[in-house]
Amino acid sequence: GENVEQHPSTLSVQEGDSAVIKCTYSDSASNYFPWYKQELGKRPQLIIDIRSNVGEKKDQRIAVTLNKTAKHFSLHITETQPEDSAVYFCAASEGGSNYKLTFGKGTLLTVNP
């Protein structure tokens, strides 16, 4: 099955700095890579996703890049704000399916004012 590794497990940045979280996956058939944000005590919510036919996708201050050859993808947050503080999870679709996701272990991002 799919294996997703996520790094770092914790990340602390100053407000206004950029943050980068990286994930690698093992299944070359995976074709969908979402990122979820989970604020303290809340449910995970999708913030951005990318399909395997695209190398980069942006949405305001967040972007995701995908390198299929190296089997890794990254989340980039620019101009971080205190409300960006949360746990972020990457995931990959298992076996190229559109119904089964394998999640990374999460990154706790803290943005210091």
Place this chain on the structure above:
Amino acid sequence: DADVTQTPRNRITKTGKRIMLECSQTKGHDRMYWYRQDPGLGLRLIYYSFDVKDINKGEISDGYSVSRQAQAKFSLSLESAIPNQTALYFCATSDLGTGGYEQYFGPGTRLTVT
């Protein structure tokens, strides 16, 4: 707004007891999932269902069972709870009609087994 709901939100139970966690959705989605979240371990899939007649095991199904009573309801049971089943449990849904990829999570049930 269409949503995914879970009951109870918090539950404390004793070792050996049977317990059921319930999930309901008003999104009209066909697919439903149960995950458990443990600190430092991310979200791990317990069971998933495409419709009331289609139930599939995930990566950590041992000690758990599920029932899809209707398209909108998916229950998770712990037949004989043990302390290492203490975790945060999430239900999620996805919609084949819109591609099936994005999963929408419920608010979670915090379960403590003493």
